[in-house]
Amino acid sequence: MALGFIKKIFSFGKKEVEEVPAEEVLHPKEALPTVEQTYEDTAAEEALPVADDVEAVADERVEDRGAFAEREAIDEPAPEPDLLPEIEPAIIYQVEIDVTTAEEAGVAEVESPPAFVPPVQPAETTAPEEETVVDETPEISAEAVELPMDEVEIEPVAVPAPEAPTAEVAEPLPTPAKQSPSKVTVSRTVEEKQADEPIPVAPEKRLAWFERLRKGLSRSSQQLGDSIGGIFTKRKLDEDTLQDLEDVLIQADLGMETAIRITDSLSATRYGKDISTEEVRTIMASEIEKVLGPVAKPLELDLSHKPHVILVVGVNGTGKTTTIGKLAAKLTAGGLNVMLAAGDTFRAAAIEQLHIWGKRTGAPVVSSKLGADAAGLAFDAWKQAKEAGSDVLIIDTAGRLQNRAELMDELAKIVRVLGKNDPEAPHTVLQTLDATTGQNALNQVEIFKNIAGVNGLVMTKLDGTARGGILVAISAKHKLPVYFIGVGEQVDDLEPFAARDFAKAIAGVA
Numbered sequence: 130m131a132l133g134f135i136k137k138i139f140s141f142g143k144k145e146v147e148e149v150p151a152e153e154v155l156h157p158k159e160a161l162p163t164v165e166q167t168y169e170d171t172a173a174e175e176a177l178p179v180a181d182d183v184e185a186v187a188d189e190r191v192e193d194r195g196a197f198a199e200r201e202a203i204d205e206p207a208p209e210p211d212l213l214p215e216i217e218p219a220i221i222y223q224v225e226i227d228v229t230t231a232e233e234a235g236v237a238e239v240e241s242p243p244a245f246v247p248p249v250q251p252a253e254t255t256a257p258e259e260e261t262v263v264d265e266t267p268e269i270s271a272e273a274v275e276l277p278m279d280e281v282e283i284e285p286v287a288v289p290a291p292e293a294p295t296a297e298v299a300e301p302l303p304t305p306a307k308q309s310p311s312k313v314t315v316s317r318t319v320e321e322k323q324a325d326e327p328i329p330v331a332p333e334k335r336l337a338w339f340e341r342l343r344k345g346l347s348r349s350s351q352q353l354g355d356s357i358g359g360i361f362t363k364r365k366l367d368e369d370t371l372q373d374l375e376d377v378l379i380q381a382d383l384g385m386e387t388a389i390r391i392t393d394s395l396s397a398t399r400y401g402k403d404i405s406t407e408e409v410r411t412i413m414a415s416e417i418e419k420v421l422g423p424v425a426k427p428l429e430l431d432l433s434h435k436p437h438v439i440l441v442v443g444v445n446g447t448g449k450t451t452t453i454g455k456l457a458a459k460l461t462a463g464g465l466n467v468m469l470a471a472g473d474t475f476r477a478a479a480i481e482q483l484h485i486w487g488k489r490t491g492a493p494v495v496s497s498k499l500g501a502d503a504a505g506l507a508f509d510a511w512k513q514a515k516e517a518g519s520d521v522l523i524i525d526t527a528g529r530l531q532n533r534a535e536l537m538d539e540l541a542k543i544v545r546v547l548g549k550n551d552p553e554a555p556h557t558v559l560q561t562l563d564a565t566t567g568q569n570a571l572n573q574v575e576i577f578k579n580i581a582g583v584n585g586l587v588m589t590k591l592d593g594t595a596r597g598g599i600l601v602a603i604s605a606k607h608k609l610p611v612y613f614i615g616v617g618e619q620v621d622d623l624e625p626f627a628a629r630d631f632a633k634a635i636a637g638v639a
């Protein structure tokens with residue numbers, strides 16, 4: 130049987146990796162409406178109130194980019210013919226990564242080095258000449274990140290050739306040089322060894338990530354619990370209590386669809402009967418888990434298209450650069466060659482921040498001068514990653530409000546320019562959502578998805594005063610995979626998204 134076009138998949142997440150049929154891989158470029166079309170579509174949408182702090186931060190960051198719109202943008206570079214990659218048949222590899230949870234590993238608390246806060250460097254006064262800089266001198270190699278090693282099982286999986294013309298039977302591709310034949314268990318308690326720094330004398334105790342998630346969502350679950358308690362004091366379940374409960378759930382940002390699911394479930398089994406707050410919370414957790422389950426997916430990296438391009442987008446301050454650093458640490462620890470691109474060419478601190486993450490994770494960073502055209506930087510970074518044989522290229526972008534058409538247009542241009550190098554690129558478009566934002570995140574996803582082809586989400590700052598309910602509404606409406614959650618500022622504070630954990634934390638169920 131001739132092997133058709135098949136892919137090599139590298140996966141992170143709690144679930145077993147199933148075979149990923151080529152046609153099912155969601156590509157961000159499917160039927161993207163134009164920027165104009167998006168604004169027509171969403172013009173009808175109510176301008177949702179934006180949490181003051183996000184708006185303030187966003188405005189402040191956007192204001193100091195006043196020159197942004199006037200800046201001469203480069204013409205979109207024509208693709209050099211030799212750059213178009215020849216499509217070679219590859220082999221599907223199933224890489225099983227078991228994520229050992231803190232609980233399973235019996236780790237109640239983890240000790241770790243003090244929080245890593247990248248120093249904010251003064252903006253460069255004399256911008257370097259127009260060239261992209263590749264910082265190859267990582268201070269801390271990826272090896273410094275210590276992980277329990279078992280074995281990586283990589284099995285070539287032969288699949289029948291799809292209708293595409295039969296290709297020669299491809300020899301199994303060599304496994305990536307850096308992956309030793311041993312299974313990488315991406316543990317939640319990744320300890321990073323600072324090669325030459327003394328272990329702090331009294332490192333602060335850090336809660337396990339799940340406890341931080343629960344703590345971060347405690348305000349939401351507390352408010353829900355108090356409201357539910359107020360509704361069900363000695364009242365049987367009737368139409369009024371169901372309506373009151375529905376209102377409370379919508380106020381918790383869970384969204385109309387999920388609120389109705391929960392009240393319908395309660396009504397079906399408990400109508401006319403007494404019901405306790407605990408019972409309501411349990412049913413709530415169960416219904417929320419049913420909404421989140423389908424979107425809790427492992428991040429799939431298609432390594433047959435090297436480099437697999439991950440474009441990270443989102444509103445200002447949502448944690449793009451930090452998430453890139455955390456993700457780069459996971460991928461390099463998993464044996465992949467990662468290159469980073471400082472596509473946020475407008476904030477000097479962002480370029481510097483990414484270089485620091487690059488040194489920390491051993492990933493080379495491609496950057497250009499302040500104010501350079503982001504699309505041009507992305508184009509150059511792809512070429513450098515291709516030449517370097519990188520497995521993954523992660524591109525940072527400048528934060529932008531979804532209602533700034535000219536900034537969103539720049540994002541669409543980055544996507545188009547990447548497509549000139551590799552028609553499938555960017556393979557993954559991750560949007561970071563700040564868990565403290567609330568309702569406005571729904572509108573952010575709508576517009577970023579339409580313009581940049583977002584095909585995966587990361588919810589950050591769930592260790593803060595999170596209003597995580599909005600992730601349930603977003604999942605119900607957009608059905609986009611939620612790959613990770615951010616539960617802190619440190620390198621290991623990025624966890625695969627687990628539907629049950631999140632549902633229990635929001636509902637306040639032990």
Ligand SMILES: Nc1nc2c(ncn2[C@@H]2O[C@H](COP(=O)(O)OP(=O)(O)OP(=O)(O)O)[C@@H](O)[C@H]2O)c(=O)[nH]1
Nearest residue numbers: 445446447448449450451528589590615616617618
């Ligand atoms: N507590 C907490 N803080 C986070 C988390 N993720 C990011 N942060 C912090 O949020 C702030 C903004 O993070 P950045 O990574 O700079 O956000 P950004 O989206 O790149 O910002 P812009 O470049 O301005 O768009 C920083 O102080 C981060 O340390 C998280 O999961 N938890």
